[in-house]
Amino acid sequence: MRDTLISICEKNFLQQLVAEGHRLDGRNYNESRTLKISFGSSYGSCIVTLGETKVLAQVTCEVTQPKQVRPNEGILFINVDVGPMASPQFEANRSSDLSVYLNRLLEKCYKDSKCIDLESLCIVVEEKVWSIRVDIRVLNHDGNIIECASIATLTALAHFKRPDITRSGDQIIIHTIAEKDPIPTVLYHYPVRAVSCCFLKIAFMYSSIIVSDPSYLEESVCLSNTEEGISKGGGLLVIGMNQYKELCLLDLTGAAIDSSNIVHKAMASAADKCKDIVDLVKSTIASDDTLRQKREKVSFANTITQDHLLSLSRKDLNIRLKKYHVEDLTIEEDPMSEDDDSHKQLRSSRREHQNG
Amino acid sequence: MASRKPQLPKSVLDMKFMKKTKERIQKELENTEDHDSLYSNIITNEMRSAAGGNYISESSFIYCEDLMDGRLSFKGMNPEIERLMELENEPLIKEEDMKKDVSDEVLAKKMEAFNQRKRPYSSPSTVAIKKKKH
Amino acid sequence: MKVVVGDVVLPGDQCEFIATIAEKSRVLLGPGLRKEVDGVFITKAGLLRRRAPNTFWVDGYQKRYIPARGENVIGLVTQKMGDIFRVDIGSSCHATLSYLSFESATKKNRPKVEIGDVVYAKMLVASKDMEPELVCVDSNGKKNRLGVLEDGFVFKCSLNLIRKILSPQCMLIESIKNEWPFELAAGMNGKIWIKAKTMRETVAVGNAILASEYLTNEEIKSICCRMY
Numbered sequence: 031m032r033d034t035l036i037s038i039c040e041k042n043f044l045q046q047l048v049a050e051g052h053r054l055d056g057r058n059y060n061e062s063r064t065l066k067i068s069f070g071s072s073y074g075s076c077i078v079t080l081g082e083t084k085v086l087a088q089v090t091c092e093v094t095q096p097k098q099v100r101p102n103e104g105i106l107f108i109n110v111d112v113g114p115m116a117s118p119q120f121e122a123n124r125s126s127d128l129s130v131y132l133n134r135l136l137e138k139c140y141k142d143s144k145c146i147d148l149e150s151l152c153i154v155v156e157e158k159v160w161s162i163r164v165d166i167r168v169l170n171h172d173g174n175i176i177e178c179a180s181i182a183t184l185t186a187l188a189h190f191k192r193p194d195i196t197r198s199g200d201q202i203i204i205h206t207i208a209e210k211d212p213i214p215t216v217l218y219h220y221p222v223r224a225v226s227c228c229f230l231k232i233a234f235m236y237s238s239i240i241v242s243d244p245s246y247l248e249e250s251v252c253l254s255n256t257e258e259g260i261s262k263g264g265g266l267l268v269i270g271m272n273q274y275k276e277l278c279l280l281d282l283t284g285a286a287i288d289s290s291n292i293v294h295k296a297m298a299s300a301a302d303k304c305k306d307i308v309d310l311v312k313s314t315i316a317s318d319d320t321l322r323q324k325r326e327k328v329s330f331a332n333t334i335t336q337d338h339l340l341s342l343s344r345k346d347l348n349i350r351l352k353k354y355h356v357e358d359l360t361i362e363e364d365p366m367s368e369d370d371d372s373h374k375q376l377r378s379s380r381r382e383h384q385n386g
Numbered sequence: 387m388a389s390r391k392p393q394l395p396k397s398v399l400d401m402k403f404m405k406k407t408k409e410r411i412q413k414e415l416e417n418t419e420d421h422d423s424l425y426s427n428i429i430t431n432e433m434r435s436a437a438g439g440n441y442i443s444e445s446s447f448i449y450c451e452d453l454m455d456g457r458l459s460f461k462g463m464n465p466e467i468e469r470l471m472e473l474e475n476e477p478l479i480k481e482e483d484m485k486k487d488v489s490d491e492v493l494a495k496k497m498e499a500f501n502q503r504k505r506p507y508s509s510p511s512t513v514a515i516k517k518k519k520h
Numbered sequence: 521m522k523v524v525v526g527d528v529v530l531p532g533d534q535c536e537f538i539a540t541i542a543e544k545s546r547v548l549l550g551p552g553l554r555k556e557v558d559g560v561f562i563t564k565a566g567l568l569r570r571r572a573p574n575t576f577w578v579d580g581y582q583k584r585y586i587p588a589r590g591e592n593v594i595g596l597v598t599q600k601m602g603d604i605f606r607v608d609i610g611s612s613c614h615a616t617l618s619y620l621s622f623e624s625a626t627k628k629n630r631p632k633v634e635i636g637d638v639v640y641a642k643m644l645v646a647s648k649d650m651e652p653e654l655v656c657v658d659s660n661g662k663k664n665r666l667g668v669l670e671d672g673f674v675f676k677c678s679l680n681l682i683r684k685i686l687s688p689q690c691m692l693i694e695s696i697k698n699e700w701p702f703e704l705a706a707g708m709n710g711k712i713w714i715k716a717k718t719m720r721e722t723v724a725v726g727n728a729i730l731a732s733e734y735l736t737n738e739e740i741k742s743i744c745c746r747m748y
Contacts, residue, residue: 038636446588450550456706457665463701
């Protein structure tokens, strides 16, 4: 992986801007970007878009031998791939630090928190179990891949249906989807991660600012500071929670480690956010199910053709004033109107000079 | 290669003590000629026509779309840049300013009348000016 | 397929009419066009454009920068290596910038450039087989408008937006230049550097530039007068 350097001016500007109470794209501190989930034609494939960050998840299953230590449990395998498609600094076919980190976090969140009923994946004890594999591919990297990837994993797992089987004696028949309705995966709870970035500045040593859903720039500013020294820096804070507001995962990097009040503050806001996300995931899966029952075609093609003309354009501006909307072309009140007046006065006085 | 180097005039080369240099230059010239003939069988006529002709290749959009310089400053943010911007725009302004509001003929007539009026005194200063003009 | 000006063209299409013009007069082939032995071919997808008298190019949407000689770009200094700086310009490989190619720089008097600085530089060498090379002086050894950009903010955008705001027909800069003091450097590599007196003003300028990508001149005027 080529190191990603951000310029001094970007870093300074962003830190100053955040300290002044703004964010580059006009969001509030604890505001997330728009989350969109769309499903592919098969069960268990989805694209999750968080602002400009895009992640594709695909769940597949196969029959394998179980692990010897757990003979009556199925296997869940998660694979994260961050290629050059996401961002040019990533190399193809080589696992970078980021993809290893992502993989570990996702496994912690979904495997170790036991959200999937692995016992239900067993076919024959010690012989055959279902192995579920989740492939995560980052399509575009604009910060906060972790949250986006976790939502994608969760949605794909919840959406996935494995083929039904029947057993007659020693024989096992796996039915195709056409023959028998497939079985959905059982999820005990829905863990989702919310990511917050915290900014610590020398001037604000004791008052840190927590920013949720960081963009690429915010994320890299926070992480670049941690290398230089804790006193200067910020850090990344990953909190995993399920819909019952139970903590599944906590991951701290950088300055977040040594102040407990930051973690408490972040946790309170993460709890509400996780609930919202889980609700959205559930409702989109439900609406997708009704669509499929009506035998309507669901595929990624729909999401592309919807806005055909500007399909390449960004939906959100990455530099935005608060309360700015392109659609209605109206921009909030004019706090600088006095300034404008003074300009006019200047102009008119100049005109007088020319006339005189 | 030989053509790019500053060449010694022939008269100098003919001098006796320049004999060795003359030989060396001749050898170099032969070498370059060999060089040209070396590749002549590889370079086809098609390749020559592809390179030349009426085509000029340009890989930049700047010249195609006539784009302006991207470094700009307004309202005194960076006086240095603004001065450069003014310098660039100056030729255009000058052309407009140079429009004569008094035509040459009118000026000549007026001047004549003016001089006639002044001639009676014919002060030393006007004489000096006239001298300068001539 | 044979194409004419204004068509949507695809790589491999052939333009016969350019060849016929070239028989009589000189033709300037811009980006996306290529002269082969048996005609002029398109190498990029987009719209075929023409500017009088005989300049042709393909106008397509692009985000990745391909170095071209003579263009001014914004780069990020990522490394100091002996007597050169390595500069990230967003192309497939890093560009080099010699420390001697600054105004009044000598072997002893090194320019003050640090890692992480942003420079506005001119592309001197841009060949597809070699590393691009940048300079921060013009042919007279003056820095002119080039050099290190201090403070301010840099953001990325599509290459089309840069061409749009720098084209003489675009009203954007005309409409915002009288609002408040600011300065701007637009690199042809899809990076824009802006600096104004306050944070808010800087963000507003950046906002206006990014918002103008898909707007007409009239719409740009209307957002600019309501800006801030």
